[in-house]
Amino acid sequence: MAEPLDRYDAELTTPDTVILELVAQDKIDAAAQLATKLHAAGRITNLEGFLEQVHSREHQLATGLPGGIGLPHARSEYVDRISIAVGVTKFGHALDFGATDGPATLILLIATPASSFSDHLEVLATLARSLSKESFRESLRRAHDPEVISELINSSLVFFDH
Numbered sequence: 022m023a024e025p026l027d028r029y030d031a032e033l034t035t036p037d038t039v040i041l042e043l044v045a046q047d048k049i050d051a052a053a054q055l056a057t058k059l060h061a062a063g064r065i066t067n068l069e070g071f072l073e074q075v076h077s078r079e080h081q082l083a084t085g086l087p088g089g090i091g092l093p094h095a096r097s098e099y100v101d102r103i104s105i106a107v108g109v110t111k112f113g114h115a116l117d118f119g120a121t122d123g124p125a126t127l128i129l130l131i132a133t134p135a136s137s138f139s140d141h142l143e144v145l146a147t148l149a150r151s152l153s154k155e156s157f158r159e160s161l162r163r164a165h166d167p168e169v170i171s172e173l174i175n176s177s178l179v180f181f182d183h
Contacts, residue, residue, distance in 0.1 A: 034104070038104065038171070045110075048091060052093045056132070071100065083118060084118050085119040085121075086152060088158050089127060090127050090128075097132060100134050105132070
């Protein structure tokens, strides 16, 4: 059995980095709102610099996944530890992240330290596996509680050695 996550050391998502009923103009605005949450929580040291890196990554390759998922992400020198901000869009406000099956209603912004290449890939892969399950996606969409959403994300990564 895995050890419980230490809230102040290992938790990748916290209730204060979750936005319910997210309304954004586009994926750039959504990433900015989520990054602002990470910055306010002390997870990002330079908001503008980090957002430039997220936008640069978005221009390289679409970050939409099947099932209504947007997964913007960046490795950055402005990040000290892996962090994930989560947005659940307000009904009717899905956003285009380039997925072949349509717009995203769940957006997970992943911020990883620049030096953590393998950890970055492992978190992406682990989250993608969890998000490929319709039951997991629906649990996130229907939670309506930042505490529950953060716990769902963190528990999906419990076997990730961070």
